[in-house]
Amino acid sequence: xxxxxxxxxxxxxxxxxxxxxxxxxEKFKEVSFTVLPVTILVVILNFTITPIDHxxxxxxxxxxxxxxxxxxxxxxxxxxxxxxxxSLLGSTVTKTNKTAIVIFSGILLGFIISVAEPxxxxxxxxxxxxxxxxxxxxxxxxxxxxGVALLLSTGLFRIIRNLKLNRLLTIIYGVIFILALFTSPxxxxxxxxxxxxxxxxxxxxxxxxxxxGVSSLKAGKNSExxxxxxxxxxxxxxxxxxxxxxxxxxxxxxxxxxxxxxAKEINSSIFRPFLEQIPHMVKEMFIALLPxxxxxxxxxxxxxxxxxxKFGKIVKGFAYTYIGLILFQTGVNAGFMEVGKVVGHSxxxxxxxxxxxxxxxxxxxxxxxxEPAVHVLTEQIEDVTSGSIKRKVILFTLSIGVAFAVSLxxxxxxxxxxQLWHFLLPGYLIxxxxxxxxxxxxxxxxxxxxGVASGPMTATFVLAFAQGAAEAIDGANVLVDGFxxxxxxxxxxxxxxxxxxxxxxxxSVKKDVDx
Amino acid sequence: xxxxxxxxxxxxxxxxLGSKVLKLAKDIGVSGGxxxxxxxxxxxxxxxxxxxxxxxxxxxxxxxxxHVAENVLDAINKKFKFCKPNHGIAFCSPLENIVGSRSCHxxxxxxxxxxxxxxxxxxxxxxxxxxxxxxxxxxxxxGSQGGTIINARGSGIHEKSTLFAMTVEPEKEIVxxxxxxxxxxxxxxxxxxxxxxxxxxxxxxxxxxxxxxYGIFKDN
Numbered sequence: 020x021x022x023x024x025x026x027x028x029x030x031x032x033x034x035x036x037x038x039x040x041x042x043x044x045e046k047f048k049e050v051s052f053t054v055l056p057v058t059i060l061v062v063i064l065n066f067t068i069t070p071i072d073h074x075x076x077x078x079x080x081x082x083x084x085x086x087x088x089x090x091x092x093x094x095x096x097x098x099x100x101x102x103x104x105x106s107l108l109g110s111t112v113t114k115t116n117k118t119a120i121v122i123f124s125g126i127l128l129g130f131i132i133s134v135a136e137p138x139x140x141x142x143x144x145x146x147x148x149x150x151x152x153x154x155x156x157x158x159x160x161x162x163x164x165x166g167v168a169l170l171l172s173t174g175l176f177r178i179i180r181n182l183k184l185n186r187l188l189t190i191i192y193g194v195i196f197i198l199a200l201f202t203s204p205x206x207x208x209x210x211x212x213x214x215x216x217x218x219x220x221x222x223x224x225x226x227x228x229x230x231x232g233v234s235s236l237k238a239g240k241n242s243e244x245x246x247x248x249x250x251x252x253x254x255x256x257x258x259x260x261x262x263x264x265x266x267x268x269x270x271x272x273x274x275x276x277x278x279x280x281x282a283k284e285i286n287s288s289i290f291r292p293f294l295e296q297i298p299h300m301v302k303e304m305f306i307a308l309l310p311x312x313x314x315x316x317x318x319x320x321x322x323x324x325x326x327x328x329k330f331g332k333i334v335k336g337f338a339y340t341y342i343g344l345i346l347f348q349t350g351v352n353a354g355f356m357e358v359g360k361v362v363g364h365s366x367x368x369x370x371x372x373x374x375x376x377x378x379x380x381x382x383x384x385x386x387x388x389x390e391p392a393v394h395v396l397t398e399q400i401e402d403v404t405s406g407s408i409k410r411k412v413i414l415f416t417l418s419i420g421v422a423f424a425v426s427l428x429x430x431x432x433x434x435x436x437x438q439l440w441h442f443l444l445p446g447y448l449i450x451x452x453x454x455x456x457x458x459x460x461x462x463x464x465x466x467x468x469x470g471v472a473s474g475p476m477t478a479t480f481v482l483a484f485a486q487g488a489a490e491a492i493d494g495a496n497v498l499v500d501g502f503x504x505x506x507x508x509x510x511x512x513x514x515x516x517x518x519x520x521x522x523x524x525x526x527s528v529k530k531d532v533d534x
Numbered sequence: 535x536x537x538x539x540x541x542x543x544x545x546x547x548x549x550x551l552g553s554k555v556l557k558l559a560k561d562i563g564v565s566g567g568x569x570x571x572x573x574x575x576x577x578x579x580x581x582x583x584x585x586x587x588x589x590x591x592x593x594x595x596x597x598x599x600x601h602v603a604e605n606v607l608d609a610i611n612k613k614f615k616f617c618k619p620n621h622g623i624a625f626c627s628p629l630e631n632i633v634g635s636r637s638c639h640x641x642x643x644x645x646x647x648x649x650x651x652x653x654x655x656x657x658x659x660x661x662x663x664x665x666x667x668x669x670x671x672x673x674x675x676x677g678s679q680g681g682t683i684i685n686a687r688g689s690g691i692h693e694k695s696t697l698f699a700m701t702v703e704p705e706k707e708i709v710x711x712x713x714x715x716x717x718x719x720x721x722x723x724x725x726x727x728x729x730x731x732x733x734x735x736x737x738x739x740x741x742x743x744x745x746x747x748y749g750i751f752k753d754n
Contacts, residue, residue: 042588045589098588099588110705235687235705236702236703236704237701238701238703329667401571402571402685405570405571406552406570406571
């Protein structure tokens, strides 16, 4: 045939057959590395200070396996389904060049996504109990969804109008601060937890992509700067609406007893909890995913008009997301939650406050890695910055942040006088202050990561751990002390990542450019 | 002015290895480089059915004197095992001029190597966001073995606008395809027809000669 230069080796196929290293395997590897630390931690605890019932332990390991498989599939699904849909929507809506359409779409999207969020329904149940049943659960879901919708719309409006993120956040948190003065401690915890409840595993990747879709249209440096921040702005919608709702619904005394996480009796079967969870998750995740599917179908009919191939790809993406989420949630709920509670309880029973705090720290350090939205965020950061802000750096910083959040929550449980706002107030003040000092890109990343960190893993495992600990310690109120953990997990990353931003700012000054 | 003594080297490699490639290149004498992200496409019928075909890639660009470039690519080739399929691709193109790189001095020594035949061409196609996959499909129909997609922004005379308060640069995708010399014509023709490049505003296509290529295997 043709004469070949010596550098071209053999006559093999380029990218065929040998493609065993496919993305699913890559994701699987990546996810394994992030789920293993928390698994190993629990195994070590099992053999050292807190022996766990064998059946629970097997369930935990099975849960870890399901989480790894589920999360891998889920992440591939978001890559080819949810994220492309989000950015398509973002850019399509913006290209209409009509403010009214952007605002209306923001409200519409925010509302239907939020209404379908399973975590929000759990939260609404809590609020219903907290207000002594004065308002129905569905009202609360509606009110929070409206809050989320308005703020999502505000967030989009900010990007298209080039408003500064730090100023907008200062205003929003200013309002929250004033409202907080009229809010009881229990309710404060619930309102901040609400922001975690509305930023679920599905909504976060979608909102991240939506913001990116709008900002990627921008020219110049603004494009990068405004790529993040939408999740951060949107999640405050839940805080605001719960607080405002409380102002008007001050009917009965807020004595709260209900614990959302129902302690099931340890049943002797390893597999039964999983089998019980699956049908439940199949239904719940279907409801959560449905709005996105409907949005996709409607927009595709009106404006995207994707080719058959691209349409098929997004549909497959949805299918992966669905399967992945079912496996992941089943693993977390059936395998991790119970163990979290047991570990929390038995560590707190050791009567050594330092150990409780230290274990909280380590737990926070490892558990955040297993949060699915964290993968989506870090990957998006790498894409936007062309890999100059490395995934590992963000992960490490987030880990430290969440470690402080969990350990400080343990301090709060152990020390009776400490209240949630003792941490939240200075925390948010520092965050807002820092937002004027660090590069805009990091402000967006930091406030987004707050929503990202408070995902399904923290909402179940860490919360169960905290409640377990609160149960075991005299004088700790399961509800007041046990909750608020998510609020902490959503707050500390703001500070941690902005400090990282400061470091980048200082380091990125070019050194050897002389004259 | 510099005669064609400088080469533009381009290495396409799996995500995460870009920094290592650049470090190796620096060790050998390249003064610096630029890394950006791209998306590779895999060919496998099963994976295609599942749509699991996008693989994140990193693309490393650096400039080097001809003989340095040769050494660097050789070293990269050995270290990252480009001799095996799917480990990465590297190629060099001759350059007309360089500005802004002080460490590059004109080297008068002319080395002649036997393998100056241009065997491969690098085809760059710049199209609107979303069309890159059609480009790759068209190229594959004409015998190409895949390509790399790079996200980009751009602005031509046919499209420039302001939306709300923001200046908009339309989103683009750059498709990089390496093709054998004799297939280039067919591939370009196929892309041209698919994307209708003849019509204004549909995209741009240009072709670079490559001096040496690594990691590309002939479909036989």
